[in-house]
Amino acid sequence: MNIALQTRPPTISEYYSETKCIWCDGCGNYGIWTAVKYALVELNLHPWQVCLCYDVGCHGNGSDKIEGYRFHGLHGRVIPFAAGAKLANMKVPVIAFGGDGATFSEGIGHLIHGVRSNYPITFVLHNNTNYGLTTGQASSLTPQGQPMNTSPNGIPEQTLASMDLIFSLNPTFVARGFSGDIKLMTRILKAAIQHRGFAFVEMLQACPTYNHLATHEYLLDRYFDANADGHDPGNLQQARALATQAQDRIACGILYQREDLPHFYDRLIPRQGLETTCVEEVRRYDVSEYWKKLV
Amino acid sequence: MPRISLKIVGASGQGINSIGAIIAKGLKRSGYCVFGYREYPSLIKGGHASYQLDVSNEPICSTETKVNVLVALNHHGLELNMEELKQGGIVLHVTPGWQFPEHHRKLIAERSLRVIYFPVDDMLSRLGARAILSNVLLTAFVWSMLDQDIDVLKSLVGETFAKKKGLLELNMRCIDEGYSFVDSEQGATAVALPPPDKSFASHLLITGSQAMGLGAVHAGVRLYAGYPMTPSSPLLSFIAELENKTHMVVKQAEDEITAAQIVSGAMYMGTRALTATSGVGFDLMSETLSLNAMIENPTVFVLAQRPGPATGLPTWTAQGGLLQATSCSAGEFTRCVISVSNSQDAFDLMPVAFNLAEQYQISVIVLTDKQIAEALYTQRPYDLEKAEIDRGRLVVDPEKLKLLKSSDRFDPHAQGGVSFRWLPGSDAATYCAQGDEHNSTGAVDESSLNAKLQMEKRLRKFDGLKARLPAPHLSIGGRSAEMTDWLDAGDEIELLAIGWGSTGDVFQDVMRSDELRGWKIAYLHYTYLWPLRTQELQGLAKRAKRIVLVEQNYQGQLGMLIRMECGLDIPDKIFKYDGRPFFYDELLSSVMERCACASENEANLPGFEYAGSSS
Numbered sequence: 089m090n091i092a093l094q095t096r097p098p099t100i101s102e103y104y105s106e107t108k109c110i111w112c113d114g115c116g117n118y119g120i121w122t123a124v125k126y127a128l129v130e131l132n133l134h135p136w137q138v139c140l141c142y143d144v145g146c147h148g149n150g151s152d153k154i155e156g157y158r159f160h161g162l163h164g165r166v167i168p169f170a171a172g173a174k175l176a177n178m179k180v181p182v183i184a185f186g187g188d189g190a191t192f193s194e195g196i197g198h199l200i201h202g203v204r205s206n207y208p209i210t211f212v213l214h215n216n217t218n219y220g221l222t223t224g225q226a227s228s229l230t231p232q233g234q235p236m237n238t239s240p241n242g243i244p245e246q247t248l249a250s251m252d253l254i255f256s257l258n259p260t261f262v263a264r265g266f267s268g269d270i271k272l273m274t275r276i277l278k279a280a281i282q283h284r285g286f287a288f289v290e291m292l293q294a295c296p297t298y299n300h301l302a303t304h305e306y307l308l309d310r311y312f313d314a315n316a317d318g319h320d321p322g323n324l325q326q327a328r329a330l331a332t333q334a335q336d337r338i339a340c341g342i343l344y345q346r347e348d349l350p351h352f353y354d355r356l357i358p359r360q361g362l363e364t365t366c367v368e369e370v371r372r373y374d375v376s377e378y379w380k381k382l383v
Numbered sequence: 384m385p386r387i388s389l390k391i392v393g394a395s396g397q398g399i400n401s402i403g404a405i406i407a408k409g410l411k412r413s414g415y416c417v418f419g420y421r422e423y424p425s426l427i428k429g430g431h432a433s434y435q436l437d438v439s440n441e442p443i444c445s446t447e448t449k450v451n452v453l454v455a456l457n458h459h460g461l462e463l464n465m466e467e468l469k470q471g472g473i474v475l476h477v478t479p480g481w482q483f484p485e486h487h488r489k490l491i492a493e494r495s496l497r498v499i500y501f502p503v504d505d506m507l508s509r510l511g512a513r514a515i516l517s518n519v520l521l522t523a524f525v526w527s528m529l530d531q532d533i534d535v536l537k538s539l540v541g542e543t544f545a546k547k548k549g550l551l552e553l554n555m556r557c558i559d560e561g562y563s564f565v566d567s568e569q570g571a572t573a574v575a576l577p578p579p580d581k582s583f584a585s586h587l588l589i590t591g592s593q594a595m596g597l598g599a600v601h602a603g604v605r606l607y608a609g610y611p612m613t614p615s616s617p618l619l620s621f622i623a624e625l626e627n628k629t630h631m632v633v634k635q636a637e638d639e640i641t642a643a644q645i646v647s648g649a650m651y652m653g654t655r656a657l658t659a660t661s662g663v664g665f666d667l668m669s670e671t672l673s674l675n676a677m678i679e680n681p682t683v684f685v686l687a688q689r690p691g692p693a694t695g696l697p698t699w700t701a702q703g704g705l706l707q708a709t710s711c712s713a714g715e716f717t718r719c720v721i722s723v724s725n726s727q728d729a730f731d732l733m734p735v736a737f738n739l740a741e742q743y744q745i746s747v748i749v750l751t752d753k754q755i756a757e758a759l760y761t762q763r764p765y766d767l768e769k770a771e772i773d774r775g776r777l778v779v780d781p782e783k784l785k786l787l788k789s790s791d792r793f794d795p796h797a798q799g800g801v802s803f804r805w806l807p808g809s810d811a812a813t814y815c816a817q818g819d820e821h822n823s824t825g826a827v828d829e830s831s832l833n834a835k836l837q838m839e840k841r842l843r844k845f846d847g848l849k850a851r852l853p854a855p856h857l858s859i860g861g862r863s864a865e866m867t868d869w870l871d872a873g874d875e876i877e878l879l880a881i882g883w884g885s886t887g888d889v890f891q892d893v894m895r896s897d898e899l900r901g902w903k904i905a906y907l908h909y910t911y912l913w914p915l916r917t918q919e920l921q922g923l924a925k926r927a928k929r930i931v932l933v934e935q936n937y938q939g940q941l942g943m944l945i946r947m948e949c950g951l952d953i954p955d956k957i958f959k960y961d962g963r964p965f966f967y968d969e970l971l972s973s974v975m976e977r978c979a980c981a982s983e984n985e986a987n988l989p990g991f992e993y994a995g996s997s998s
Contacts, residue, residue, distance in 0.1 A: 105826075107826045139652070139807040144818070149827070151815050151817065151825075152817065152827055156813050157806075157814070158817075159651060159678070160817045160818045161644075161818050162670055165674075168636070168640070168641040169644045169648035169651075171648065172608070172645035172647060172649040172652070172656065174648075175606060175632050175649060176605070176648070176649035176652035176653065176656065177652045177653065180652070180807055180808040197637055197638065197641075198637070198641060198644075201641065356632060358627050358632070359630060359632065366631075366652075367605075367808075369603070369605045369654070370605060370653075370654055370774075372602070372603060372734070372767075372770060372771075375601045376765075377628070378597060378625055378629075379589070379765075382589050383585065383588075
């Protein structure tokens with residue numbers, strides 16, 4: 089991040105949008121939405137300094153409920169779009185948001201390659217374990233056997249072990265928040281945005297309309313701040329155990345982080361030593377040097 | 384125009400391309416125009432492949448089906464390619480003790496072919512050289528047959544091995560040995576080339592893909608994302624080879640969807656970014672095309688055509704992607720489809736495509752095909768001064784940025800439907816690039832009035848774009864002609880042909896042929912295919928005795944668009960859809976047939992039906 093000096097610090101009200109919120113009462117999106125604004129303000133970022141990219145789903149309907157340079161794209165595709173945006177201008181923090189449906193079904197390939205590529209972006213997973221916006225179908229994170237819209241007998245497929253998958257990809261940042269704890273989410277998001285590399289942030293999110301199992305109260309009873317309990321994010325083995333074992337107590341906080349690995353852009357040999365961004369470099373180029381060997 | 388053709392055949396991976404490339408470069412440096420054409424199957428080793436060079440001392444940009452020299456690196460060539468030899472042609476082969484079957488012996492006698500066995504294995508063992516050097520021996524012998532200066536070849540090969548002294552010496556001995564070989568039966572054999580024209584010596588030998596890559600860099604493209612698929616892969620390779628010099632971001636994506644999204648994100652942020660693919664790869668990109676239409680994000684996609692459906696003929700050519708480019712993807716929106724035709728406009732059209740994309744905030748699809756992508760052109764060095772970088776209504780001035788309102792971004796009343804655009808990170812009011820129908824700020828708005836206004840905003844660009852796109856290019860008898868001169872003169876056209884893409888160059892060669900001298904043949908070449916301008920065509924059609932559509936697809940896709948846009952139906956068609964490009968002699972005979980018919984039916988002018996009035 090390269091933030092220009094400000095005469096006035098940013099305020100929460102700068103992120104205020106005239107567009108009315110349309111989420112269900114009790115939706116976890118309200119909490120996440122609020123935490124995002126807090127995190128950006130606390131990082132001293134004005135709306136014009138950030139790029140927020142939204143996938144399709146209930147969370148994506150938040151794209152016009154906040155200020156900032158925003159993008160609301162196609163289902164499952166937010167990670168590559170956000171990565172392209174970031175690679176073009178490394179000076180702008182890019183945060184991508186996606187639901188569990190988009191991220192672990194339609195866009196799972198993008199997620200895998202996003203983590204593997206270690207793009208320098210933040211990815212926030214809105215996990216309510218179902219497709220809310222299309223009226224409550226099972227996602228690949230819905231518990232097997234749970235009756236849902238279009239699967240009255242429960243889904244026959246196994247539930248995807250999402251955190252096992254993430255940890256198999258050699259991630260550099262894994263965190264988990266809960267939509268009922270704005271303070272915790274704000275702390276996580278600030279660390280994620282400042283992280284060098286691909287920050288995977290799972291937000292466990294209540295869906296009062298379609299998820300009657302992992303409700304706000306259910307999550308409230310089980311979640312805890314692992315960092316407050318003394319968990320060291322540098323401990324891979326413990327991080328993986330905390331991330332994957334979420335049956336009785338659900339570990340939240342910054343579960344895993346390493347910053348010794350260069351991110352995608354830092355690994356690009358042609359970009360090393362360059363101060364400019366791709367956006368700043370658009371001009372007409374003399375290419376005669378490149379055709380010499382063709383004469 | 385004098386033309387000599389030389390074809391090297393053998394198994395893929397045997398070195399056909401290296402022989403072809405070095406002879407091509409040597410001839411160009413000696414003052415010849417060379418056009419190289421490759422045929423190969425979709426595999427790495429084995430299979431029958433060829434590299435043909437058509438050579439002249441005048442501009443040449445097509446391939447003949449008949450050749451003067453056949454170089455067969457294995458016996459399959461002797462089995463498969465003998466019919467392609469011209470009268471008096473030369474067959475050079477390396478298969479010891481080869482016995483031609485009866486029908487080939489007859490052919491050799493009828494066409495007075497000269498067959499030369501080149502004892503490459505004996506030479507290699509005499510020189511103590513490895514098998515890979517057989518290509519150098521053969522090249523040197525061909526070079527002597529073409530009666531070319533041995534030093535030109537030595538300096539060419541020397542450039543490759545300049546840093547490896549031992550190898551260099553061995554290569555030079557191979558050149559001497561191959562060059563001085565004389566077949567005991569045929570004696571000294573020479574292929575007469577016309578006198579050289581030294582102006583070709585400074586030209587480039589370049590493929591369409593390399594030309595397009597240079598054009599992209601010239602146009603200010605700073606990020607390239609792609610997924611390998613023939614015939615778009617050579618562009619990705621070329622851009623990647625240059626990355627340490629251009630300092631571009633190059634990403635081999637996990638699929639075409641990703642490539643398209645990365646490029647779209649990068650364009651949204653404000654750089655110039657490019658991707659390329661083919662056929663079904665473009666199907667995967669098409670959802671992103673629709674997205675960019677809704678968020679009015681300028682983007683450029685290269686669609687390198689090959690025959691389909693499905694993976695079709697992966698390493699062959701076609702013009703079957705025109706309707707895919709003009710019609711694919713959800714919703715109604717303004718897009719621009721243009722096609723490159725050769726190495727000149729593969730370069731020139733890249734800045735044009737990006738300018739159009741940014742001026743109208745639309746996607747531009749640039750068509751190319753396997754023929755252009757992989758053919759070898761003799762190309763005059765490019766003019767690096769003529770292209771301009773025009774970013775349309777992009778606002779970057781800090782003072783102007785301060786004045787912007789969020790509602791300026793998608794203002795439905797913007798002139799021509801093109802509203803201000805400014806980039807993330809700019810100190811200004813922000814907006815949402817919204818994939819749902821939205822109001823002027825990018826907030827979702829499903830109201831009837833808004834839906835109507837925004838649809839009209841996006842589609843209004845079409846009219847402005849259509850009015851601004853250049854007219855199709857007219858040439859008469861192989862020379863460029865001013866459309867107005869021709870239309871005003873009231874001359875009658877004996878044959879009007881219409882084509883696009885790689886067809887154009889072949890047609891130019893055909894029109895310059897001696898056989899067609901004196902005929903009033905007009906060729907109308909479309910580069911800007913969508914929106915489609917038809918007024919010039921309609922005017923010319925009225926003066927033409929006969930009109931023919933020339934395309935490399937089954938349905939006559941340009942013809943379908945022409946009929947859709949202006950009602951003009953062109954029943955006479957010269958089509959090809961076998962994966963091969965139009966060959967010079969083949970297209971020439973198709974055109975001559977029509978000329979003959981035109982003169983027979985002088986009295987009966989064909990009538991063309993118009994569904995609409997000409998505009």
